[in-house]
Amino acid sequence: MAKRTAALPFEVQAAPGRPLGMAPRSFLRDYWHKRPLLIRGAFPDYVSPIEPEDLAGLACENGVLARLIQHDRASNGWAVSSGPFPEEVFPGLGDRDWTLLVQDMDKWDPDIAGLLSAFAFLPRWRVDDIMVSFAATGGSVGAHVDHYDVFLLQAQGHRRWQIDASDAMGHGKPPLEFRDDTEIKLLREFTATHDWVLEPGDMLYLPPEVPHHGVAEDPCLTFSLGMRAPSVAELMGDYVDTLAAEADEALRYADPALDAAKDPYEIDANAMTRVVEALNAVRMADADALGDWFGRFITIYRAAAGPGQGDGQPLAVDELSRALAGGLLLQRYPWTRVAWRRAAKGARLYVAGQSWAMPVPDAKRLAAAAWIDAAAWGALSAAGHDCVAALLAEGHYRLETPEEDMP
Numbered sequence: 001m002a003k004r005t006a007a008l009p010f011e012v013q014a015a016p017g018r019p020l021g022m023a024p025r026s027f028l029r030d031y032w033h034k035r036p037l038l039i040r041g042a043f044p045d046y047v048s049p050i051e052p053e054d055l056a057g058l059a060c061e062n063g064v065l066a067r068l069i070q071h072d073r074a075s076n077g078w079a080v081s082s083g084p085f086p087e088e089v090f091p092g093l094g095d096r097d098w099t100l101l102v103q104d105m106d107k108w109d110p111d112i113a114g115l116l117s118a119f120a121f122l123p124r125w126r127v128d129d130i131m132v133s134f135a136a137t138g139g140s141v142g143a144h145v146d147h148y149d150v151f152l153l154q155a156q157g158h159r160r161w162q163i164d165a166s167d168a169m170g171h172g173k174p175p176l177e178f179r180d181d182t183e184i185k186l187l188r189e190f191t192a193t194h195d196w197v198l199e200p201g202d203m204l205y206l207p208p209e210v211p212h213h214g215v216a217e218d219p220c221l222t223f224s225l226g227m228r229a230p231s232v233a234e235l236m237g238d239y240v241d242t243l244a245a246e247a248d249e250a251l252r253y254a255d256p257a258l259d260a261a262k263d264p265y266e267i268d269a270n271a272m273t274r275v276v277e278a279l280n281a282v283r284m285a286d287a288d289a290l291g292d293w294f295g296r297f298i299t300i301y302r303a304a305a306g307p308g309q310g311d312g313q314p315l316a317v318d319e320l321s322r323a324l325a326g327g328l329l330l331q332r333y334p335w336t337r338v339a340w341r342r343a344a345k346g347a348r349l350y351v352a353g354q355s356w357a358m359p360v361p362d363a364k365r366l367a368a369a370a371w372i373d374a375a376a377w378g379a380l381s382a383a384g385h386d387c388v389a390a391l392l393a394e395g396h397y398r399l400e401t402p403e404e405d406m407p
Contacts, residue, residue, distance in 0.1 A: 004383060010165060010194060011038040013133040019043060019203070024121035025337040033149060033207050035168040038161075038196055039321075042203035043118075048221050049111035052134040055102055055221070056090050059083045064105035069141050069184070072225060073097060080183045099216075105223070106130040107334035112223065115153070119225065124367075125298050128228040135159070135216035143190035144276040148229040148358070150206050151242055154198040159218025161204055161261070162192035164211040169193065174211050187211055228298070238297050247282045291341050295350035299337040317385045321377065323399055330372040330388065330397045340367045351391060355394035358383040 001098055008030055012021035019042040020027045021206065022386040031037045066083030070093070083102075090100075100170055106113040112130055113217045119127070128148070132155075134139075143162075152161070162333065164174045177188045190211055197217060198204060206212055214222070262268075278387035284290040315323075325331070332338075340363035347363035358366075362384035380388070391397050 001041075008035060008130050010102065010168075011040065011196070014039050014041045014044070015287045018288065019118050020398055024172070028121070028304040031205060031207075036163055036165050036194075036207065036210050037205045038194075038198075039203045039205065040136075043115075043153060046153070046155060046201040048200075050109060050132070050221070051107075051155075052100075052219065052221065054099060055083075056133050057087075057109060057130055059100055060085050060087050066106075067101045069099045069101070070141075071138070071142070072098045072141060074136075078182045078186070079186050085177050093136070095136055095219075097140075097356055098137065099135040099141055100134055101131055101133045101141070103131050104129045104335070105132040113334070115223065115225070119151070122227070123339075124227075125337065126227050127178055128226045128348060130225060133222050133224065135214075135220055135222070137218050140214060142182070142186040143211060144184070144186055145209045146226070147208050147228040149208060151225040152198075152204040152214070153208070153223040153225070154200050155221040155403045156200055157285045158197055158199055158217040159220050159222055160195070160215050160217055162195050162206075162213045162312045163206065164191055165280040166211070176209065183232045208254075212323050229404065231299075235297070239293060240363075242293050243282050243284070251281050252278065264295050286295060287331065288344050291343065292348060295339055295341050295348060296353045296355055299339050299350045300353040301335055301337055315389055317382075320385070320392070322388055324372070324374040324377045327374075327402065328399050330377075331400045332370050332372075333396050333398065336396045338367045338393075340364060349386075352394060356383070356387040358387060362387075373402075 014021045019039065021037075021042070027037075027098050030215060058064050058084070060069075062084050064083060068081045068083070068085065068087065068089070070079045071077075072079070094107050102108075103107045106116060106129055112132070114126075115130065164385065174191070175187070175189045178185045181186050190213060192213070197205070253274060255271070259270070284293060331335045336352050338352075341350070342360065343357070345357070347360040348357055348360060349363040350368055363379050365376060365379060366372075366384060366388070377385070377388075388397060393398070
């Protein structure tokens, strides 16, 4: 196996219908979470659906997560500021050494969201967002590492990517210490093992903790598909909070078989055994309970964006049926995260931290459907109808008039 890994290429050419340059199964086995890969022509002749001016305009709007990173070459200093930005900022930035990054572009732009279909081999609940960056010539965010898998698609212009693949080459882990003189986490040391210039349509995949450094060769747009990878601290924090909120107050530390204390101030081994027993009494030993906790946790959006505007009162199911039969469509709010899981009885659909019981076919349909028309509605059970009506009231769906270009 070691010999096979060592022989794997770091660069491949994509083929029609194969944006990874190989079957997804091969990519997941040999590269995912293990080894960087440059895929030339992953999206051949790709034309960005947005222009830099569009990105700058969006970065001036409230509710948009945007950052501006500027590099002073003379001092090797870095300045970071967060949006929304006044429109007059951008004309004064000059034509070198700055980068604008805007998160969640897959929610703001349906054409960018369309890229996600090429990554359907990955669990959708693992996808965080597509971030878009515009970099003026020389623009960069410095040498750094990410703690999640990322696909970097060159959408416009050219960017030079340098990476340190020492670990994947069997040369040991690269140094990951950070500089202490910058606002952003930049590597103190960086030595590249590979150096590539990406053209529009080329894509670079990086597993977690691979040092990389991207610099714009000319004004360019880069789309970054980042995966959601909660830290153990995040998981534990939410898990413990859930346990504490749901724990029976009657469950307490107890010592009915207490021996006379040899030292009244000592916390002895028997006491610690009873502490462990008390903690174990509230753990989620039931697989369904654990699955429900994780489903709710993973569908809560990482930022503060809430659902759309709902009136708080579910539309009666028969009224909703008539509206859809009349040609209206239900559109899911782009920031609403969904996932589903097979449960002891049927399935559970998870929507923005909520859990709904329903038959498996309903859960599969609702998780996959960004739009619900009369036909999709008609295929749902009563449980599915009730769920959608309630979510509509909360703003997770909107009734819309279909447009000509809608699917």
